[in-house]
Amino acid sequence: MKIKRKGILFVISAPSGAGKTTLCREAMKRLDNLEFSISYTTRPPRPGEEEGRDYHFVDEETFLKMVERGDLAEWARVYNHLYGTPKAPLIKAIEEGRDILLDIDIQGASQIKAVFPDDAVPIFVFPPSMDVLKERLSTRGTDPPQVIRERWAKAEEEMAMYPLFRYFVVNDELEEAVEDLTAIIKAERHRVNRLRETQW
Numbered sequence: 112m113k114i115k116r117k118g119i120l121f122v123i124s125a126p127s128g129a130g131k132t133t134l135c136r137e138a139m140k141r142l143d144n145l146e147f148s149i150s151y152t153t154r155p156p157r158p159g160e161e162e163g164r165d166y167h168f169v170d171e172e173t174f175l176k177m178v179e180r181g182d183l184a185e186w187a188r189v190y191n192h193l194y195g196t197p198k199a200p201l202i203k204a205i206e207e208g209r210d211i212l213l214d215i216d217i218q219g220a221s222q223i224k225a226v227f228p229d230d231a232v233p234i235f236v237f238p239p240s241m242d243v244l245k246e247r248l249s250t251r252g253t254d255p256p257q258v259i260r261e262r263w264a265k266a267e268e269e270m271a272m273y274p275l276f277r278y279f280v281v282n283d284e285l286e287e288a289v290e291d292l293t294a295i296i297k298a299e300r301h302r303v304n305r306l307r308e309t310q311w
């Protein structure tokens with residue numbers, strides 16, 4: 112049987128340190144037809160991050176020009192830096208039946224839901240506890256103590272936003288969380304309302 116369907120935007124949000132990046136990487140290793148949306152940011156690259164793979168790193172002037180031109184599907188100021196998702200690749204992916212993972216903050220997830228109500232699937236990732244979240248932020252070793260404190264302090268407020276999402280995953284044991292995430296993705300791929308053409 113031949114099937115053509117629309118692409119899906121899987122929007123993954125969580126408090127910083129809950130494990131979005133890790134879960135997205137694992138899901139992409141295990142599933143075909145799943146690409147990562149590369150955001151634009153004014154944040155400087157962390158050691159090991161690569162232009163065009165992790166983010167497009169730009170200055171604030173360039174970013175604000177993109178906002179003016181309407182190039183971004185959503186954007187937000189997160190911890191003093193600007194982050195935004197380019198719109199054209201999302202529209203093209205939906206059209207071509209390719210699925211996209213978006214690792215973005217909660218404000219951004221709400222905007223994507225509003226812009227693509229039929230094509231976005233918002234998924235919230237919970238850490239197992241606030242203590243584990245703090246530990247993960249520290250052991251990741253990418254942020255100074257002040258930044259870790261800021262991120263952790265904001266987490267409680269962010270967790271309360273989960274009702275805006277369609278699904279949740281608890282990232283306690285990694286293998287189990289990845290299985291849950293991939294199960295959600297597979298189920299959404301089988302929704303009849305996304306079928307475009309069928310031939311049998």
Ligand code: ADP
Pocket residue numbers: 125126127128129130131132133134247248250251252282283284285286288
């Ligand atoms: P986020 O992208 O949500 O900020 P990361 O994916 O960077 O979070 O994860 C934060 C830290 O926690 C990283 O050091 C990562 O290796 C670790 N981590 C992620 N998921 C798990 C898990 N299930 N068990 C233990 N450590 C984890």
Ligand code: 5GP
Pocket residue numbers: 125126127131150151154185186187189194195196214215216217218219220
């Ligand atoms: P980090 O600086 O740790 O890479 O990301 C900080 C936060 O910004 C994370 O919550 C991440 O999901 C979010 N983020 C990354 N890209 C985007 C984006 O394009 N838009 C929005 N709204 N948030 C983003």
